[in-house]
Amino acid sequence: MPRKLIKVTPSRIATWMDCPRRYRMAYVDRPTPPRGGAFAHSTLGAVVHNALRALFDLPARDRTPDAAAALVGRHWKDDGFAGPTQAATYRELAGDWVAGYVAETDVSQDPIGLERWVSAPIGTIVAEGRVDRIDERDGELVIVDYKTGRSVLTTDDARASQALALYVLAARRTLRRPCRRVELHHLPSGTVAVWEHSEESLTRHRTRAEEAAEEFNLATDTLHAGGDQDVLFPPNVGRQCSWCDFRRSCPEGQAAGPQVEPWALLARTDEVTKG
Incomplete structure (x- = not known):
């Protein structure tokens, strides 16, 4: 019988390379262990992505910097921020980013x-x-x-x-x-x-992806055949444990260091400058 092709996404491969235990919890365990709460930097990224997608739904003549900034406000969420004041600061900052991007980029052509x-x-x-x-x-x-x-x-x-x-x-x-x-x-x-x-x-790149896919597929099949989950999917302990979604279900991750605040991974407002 021909071998079944293994479905891979970039996030699946990245999770496996980052920490096999986190991979198991995210993609193998059912039910999935409870995840942590929202992180502000993830909320910020999602808002910007959603605003830019909505921008291209507008007619080309309406894709202005002001319209882009307004879309940030329309899609904004406060999830993960320290409070309304911090969220408002980053909402304004994200609006500036998107408005500046539209001002400096040709957005007149419809994407494929x-x-x-x-x-x-x-x-x-x-x-x-x-x-x-x-x-x-x-x-x-x-x-x-x-x-x-x-x-x-x-x-x-x-x-x-x-x-x-x-x-x-x-x-x-x-x-x-x-x-x-x-x-x-x-x-x-x-x-x-x-x-x-x-x-x-x-x-x-394809070869590396195939190698990773073979590794996590073999580990998953062996687990389902009765293998030891901690041997097949060991934790990769490091500073990333401080913001892992599955920290509450991983004693080794908890022992690696304190959990960071949900807004800790935000860029400071003075950290990035125009290139």
Whole structure:
């Protein structure tokens, strides 16, 4: 019998590489163990993504900086923030980020896809995921990923991103058009990190994804056959345990250090500057 292809998403692979125990709790255990509460930086990122998606639902003539800032307010949530004052500060900051982005970026063309799900068999896996934005430029697809984190991103970040590479592989098969270019749009700094993949670089990313998929698939099958979950899915203890969703179900993670406040991973308002 032919081997069944393993479905992978960037988040599934990243979770496995970050901590096998967290992978088990997120993707294998049923019922799923309780997760922690919302984090402010995740809320902020989701609001910005939703505002930019809604912007492209408007007619091109209405995609103005003011409209973009207003969409941030419309999609805003206070989840994870220290209180109304902090939430209001970051709501205004996010509005400035999105307005500045629209002022400096050509948003007149309709993307090929917004929050588009792509999925395609590639080697021994089915690579799939939801892409923030897919543009078409000069007959080729371009993968665009929005970022709102603390750090200004570089070409190396775009080149090394396995998520973006998998999106390229899936998008070119799903949409049947050439695709090589990936872009990380970092809204806090107003910078764009770009990389154009070669077939060799995409093959390297695919191979690493296949290796990870084989590892977590084997561990899952062995667990279902009666294997020891702590041997198959050991915890990877580190500073990331302080903000892990499953911290309450992991004694080793709790012992690694104190839990951070839900707003601790926000960039300070003076941390990012325009590039």
